[in-house]
Amino acid sequence: MWLGIETSxxxxxxxxxDETRVIGEITMQAGFTHSEQLVPHIDALFNxxxxxxxxLTGIVVSTGPGSFxxxxxxxGTAKAMAYALNIPLYGVMTMDGMAxxxxxxxxxxxxxxxxxxxxxxxxxxxxxxxxxxxxxLPMVKAAVDLMxxxxxxxxxxxxxxxxxxxxxxxxxxxxxxxxxxxMTATIPKAxxxxxxxxxxxxxxxxxxxxxxxxxxxxxxxxxxxxEEKHKDNVDMLxxxxxxxxxxxxxxxxxxxxxxDSTYIDATNHTGDIAKVSVTTDKTxxxxx
Numbered sequence: 432m433w434l435g436i437e438t439s440x441x442x443x444x445x446x447x448x449d450e451t452r453v454i455g456e457i458t459m460q461a462g463f464t465h466s467e468q469l470v471p472h473i474d475a476l477f478n479x480x481x482x483x484x485x486x487l488t489g490i491v492v493s494t495g496p497g498s499f500x501x502x503x504x505x506x507g508t509a510k511a512m513a514y515a516l517n518i519p520l521y522g523v524m525t526m527d528g529m530a531x532x533x534x535x536x537x538x539x540x541x542x543x544x545x546x547x548x549x550x551x552x553x554x555x556x557x558x559x560x561x562x563x564x565x566x567x568l569p570m571v572k573a574a575v576d577l578m579x580x581x582x583x584x585x586x587x588x589x590x591x592x593x594x595x596x597x598x599x600x601x602x603x604x605x606x607x608x609x610x611x612x613x614m615t616a617t618i619p620k621a622x623x624x625x626x627x628x629x630x631x632x633x634x635x636x637x638x639x640x641x642x643x644x645x646x647x648x649x650x651x652x653x654x655x656x657x658e659e660k661h662k663d664n665v666d667m668l669x670x671x672x673x674x675x676x677x678x679x680x681x682x683x684x685x686x687x688x689x690x691d692s693t694y695i696d697a698t699n700h701t702g703d704i705a706k707v708s709v710t711t712d713k714t715x716x717x718x719x
Contacts, residue, residue: 432482433489433632434473434512435621438465438505439497439525440544440593445472446621447480453622455480460618465504473508487518489637491628493619494522495646496544496552496569502645510640519637521628524646526554528624529591530563532616538587538608539566543594549574551594552648563627569648574598582606591617 432454437444443465446456457472477484492509495502506522513520526542533540535558544552551574555567572580574597581588582603590598591612602609611617631637 432486433491433521433625433628434487435625435628436469436473436490436492436505436509437525437528437619437621437624438469438501439493439495440501440619441498442618443468443472444619444621444624445469445476446625447476447482448622448625454482456620456622458618458620465501469504469508484512484516487516489513489519489521489632491521491523491621491625491632493525493528493624494643495525496546496648497525499645499647502647506643506645510643514640519632519635520640520643521631521636522638522643523624523628523631524554524569525619526552526569526592527556527565527627528621529619530554530556530565531623531626532591532618532620533589533612534558535561536589538589541581541588541590543577543590543592543598545592545594545597546571549597551577551597553577553594571648575601578602581609593617 432447432449435444435446435448441462442458442460443463444456444458446458447454455476457476459468459472461468490509490513492506493502494506509520525544529542530540538557540556542554542556546552550571552569553567553572554565554569557564557566574594578598578601585608587608587610589610589612595611595617599611
């Protein structure tokens with residue numbers, strides 16, 4: 432049984448999946464932050480399904496692209512749980528998981544993630560011989576350039592993902608080969624993420640919880656602003672300008688029990704998301 436964790440967007444999704452079925456799934460887009468709802472959703476999922484964290488054989492988490500803060504919270508939680516439970520960790524690109532929302536779709540599946548500033552991240556997939564194949568790796572495109580490309584191309588294509596909002600007003604009326612998927616298929620789902628991870632699981636291709644990092648494609652806005660601010664300061668530019676995004680937790684405490692002696696604490700003493708503390712017989716901390 433695998434736990435899927437998807438936090439790459441405003442959607443929070445967790446699922447328990449085994450070899451033959453989706454045991455349970457909580458997918459929500461209610462305006463709360465991932466720091467408020469992810470760990471409570473994981474606890475609720477186990478409680479409602481009657482399963483135990485000790486039943487897990489692995490954890491699957493989205494690696495991006497997507498929300499910088501959301502990815503770090505989801506990945507930090509997955510890394511901490513995998514380390515504490517001593518079970519395999521699998522990272523799946525957000526778009527790979529989303530493409531499984533459209534099983535056996537004819538034509539091209541274009542997964543769009545909002546990249547801000549009238550841009551989108553786009554990856555493309557096609558079903559070939561009952562297998563989902565990535566035909567274009569994720570890249571950043573201007574929404575208007577993407578639309579001009581698919582109009583001129585003429586191939587049947589279906590768009591999914593929150594980046595759809597960047598292209599809907601650009602779509603011509605006389606292009607029946609261009610479709611927008613139903614809203615139920617346009618949001619990331621943890622169960623689809625686990626499906627996308629199956630080739631990795633079967634091949635035993637696991638991630639190291641201590642070295643696994645998100646896949647951002649490009650730098651965060653904070654890093655771009657930092658570099659612009661210090662562009663005339665050679666000494667500052669020579670330093671590591673990586674900006675760590677911190678998200679304030681509104682709840683007083685986010686604590687989940689992995690078993691009788693293991694806990695994940697997703698807050699530090701100031702109430703800010705900074706790291707996930709894994710407490711066992713031997714205390715260790717996994718950075719978000």
